[in-house]
Amino acid sequence: MEIAEEARANCNSDIPSSSLTVETSLPLPQMKPRIIYLCKDLFKKWSHLDDSHFSVETVAGGITNLLLKVSTREDNGNDVSVTVRLYGPNTEYVINRQRELQAIGYLSTAGFGAKLLGVFGNGMVQSFINARTLSPSDMKKPKLAAEIARQLHKFHQVDIPGSKEPQLWIDIIKFYEKASILEFDDSEKQRKYMTISFEEVHNEIVELKDLTDLLNAPVVFAHNDLLSGNLMLNDDEGKLYFIDFEYGSYSYRGFDIGNHFNEYAGYDCDYSVYPDKDEQYHFFRHYLQPEKPQEVSGNDLEDLYIETNTFMLASHLFWALWALLQAKTSPIDFDYLGYFFLRYEEYRKQKEVCFSLAKLYLTGSRTGCPELKFLSWDELPSAFDAEIPKLVRKWRKLEHLSFGEIPNSFTIILEEIEQWCRNFSGLKMFATIGPEEANAIVTHVPKIRSLDLCTTFVSSNEVMVILGGCKELEELKSWVLLQDSWEQCWPYRFPFPAEESWPSWTYRRRVMAALETLFVTPLPV
Template sequence: MESAISSLPSFDFTVHERTLLGDAASLALKLFPEWKSEDIELTQLTEGITNLLVLCRNKKLDIGVLIREYGKKSEYIIDRQRELFNTMELAKYGLAQKIYCKFNNGIVYGYTEGSTVSPKVMCEEPMISFIPKALSMWHKAPIAGDKVPSLFIILRNWVANIPDTYEDPAKAEAFKANFSKEQILNEIDFMESEVNKIMPPVAFCHNDLLSGNILLNKNKDGVFLIDYEYGSYNYRGYDIANHFCEFAGFECDYSRYPDTEKQRKWLRKYLSYLHEVEESKVDEKEIEDLLYEVSIFENASSLYWGIWSLIQANYSEIDFDYMSYAKLRFSRYYYTKKLTNFRK
């Protein structure tokens, strides 16, 4: 991994939030010295809540790159070296764009033409046909690296990074009133014990398949998955369940969460692409087994992003109410946990 990453061009340059667009332009001119400043068009993309992102387009050459400034203290959440390596690996299989360079607090990588979709559109046709196909390609890709599922390793590491004291007194009071590290660790132990009963398949997963990370291509006949910082080997059922949870959007409107029949339809398409067979040839038992995996991992998704939010609430400078989001995700966790028919 280290040798692959060391082959990337590297610039001793820092992008600052207060001068984001100007710094992005300066970095682009360092990376592409043949470009002229008057040809550069800059747009800040605001859909993400982990990093700051700028689309830098050369109007004359009709070329675009993305300049990502890592979010403050996001290294508490994301292994940036692993992200670089994973992206380089995914690019070998046409599943990611090329990384052009790294800099002190971010990376520059290729831009994919397309349009993001809304959570409401994501759970309708044609997206419920396009997305299973795209995700099956990820799950089949022989990405190099440790194939141990990351889910519970990450969750315990994240709990260790939840601050003992929040800098904002209101956040400190909200955490004290609603959360306990000990209880969160107990819930992680419980979920891991349930997962270990079924030993579900492991694949290289996206792990963050929300609407903003799905691009409908220019021809509107397929999608491309973007933003790979949470990518890792993980349980395939988690990747799918997490995607279903994202139908609710950041507002957590779980009325959009797919019912069993909608899930079954989606999973049949996914398995047909995964095994490269007609939908009618998909094994019904495999669908039922995957439905159960999804029901278990729906709970884990809420834990994952709830814990993530508790870390971000103290460190992120992005304008988002992470503490309230954490409360919403943990509330959902306890609700679905009661409804899940865990196997004995």
């Protein structure tokens, strides 16, 4: 179906349409008379105006579409401007134009974007917005970030008739199927393309989809391309505009926000400017409760933080695969193939952190897992130290905790256990125990009955501290102990009375024989 016919089928019948097309590769001087002729064909009240009454200038030239500003003076003396958007060649390969035209009228009615004035063979005409496009650095400014968040909240409330099925993974899989069978005439492009492991990419898609499915993220009508070029600001009025809804579809809330955060990096992919947690929370507060941002609960902020930073990974996969298709089909002078590698490498760089955060959250943040008693973390990125204590508060029946690595928040975790987990009795650790950790154990969990220091390095001084402070200890296990002074360590305290020195050889052998039953590695006697 032609674009003009789609418009008649999906938009208001009063919207004029034309079957004319304009070649996007033409230089502006050659393109100008064609654009004027197109406008006259669409808007009959302009048909008698001389071409000299029109001006045509480039508004923006992105990596997908070309925007032109057309201005003229009508018979009544009014100066009028419209925006002509020319679709990039072969963009229908990655964009569902029918879906876009179906949504654009409803979004315009809700106050988003420019008003649709007409459609033609390879583009559309919209009302001109007197505003400037934002830069990537603009989006990070607190005042603008808050306004973007408020507008996005409103955007996500728009109801578009039709199927509400999320399109994200449908689109990603479609992109993957097309991108994995490309061939390039350019030998250098083909060489770079052949270095991509599509088996690996497929596995990443499946793994990430499985993880995001567990989040049960809200489904909304999403913009899906909220980069700086699709945000316009009238500085005099302070009014913000969302434009260009060609990638709009029902999708996941977290994807739309995470994708927006990724766009802070711009086309240069400087991901060092990705918003930190405080900046994200600022955005979330104004998104979740635009009128009362300070009343957003900590749990709601945490939920959206996890959701956003998991779907942020999906954004990298989406645009990485999109770039491969553009590398094959787009005539625009942009290194799409290089863009694939930038986005995919950033996905790989962030995957471990984001997966760990999501899995930690899924351990119990939704329900609190009030019955959770035993928990083991083999690997825990330090970036999530601040998240662990929040989760511990929800596990009131926690009895045993195992750490593969000791997090920086170890002391705070034990403080939370002391306050909330009344039945806590066991701790297992796989790292070096220093004075700080030993003191934290005896200060906050002195009543533990089991301490497993498997593959843990600990000096006798720390063992003395632990044995002296944990008076109810019943079981101690260790495979690797720094045997710097057995005689100094072991007579100090276990389930035996405290002794300052070995009273006799017989007593020493009796103590050691008892301890041997608790250790994999026999102690020296």
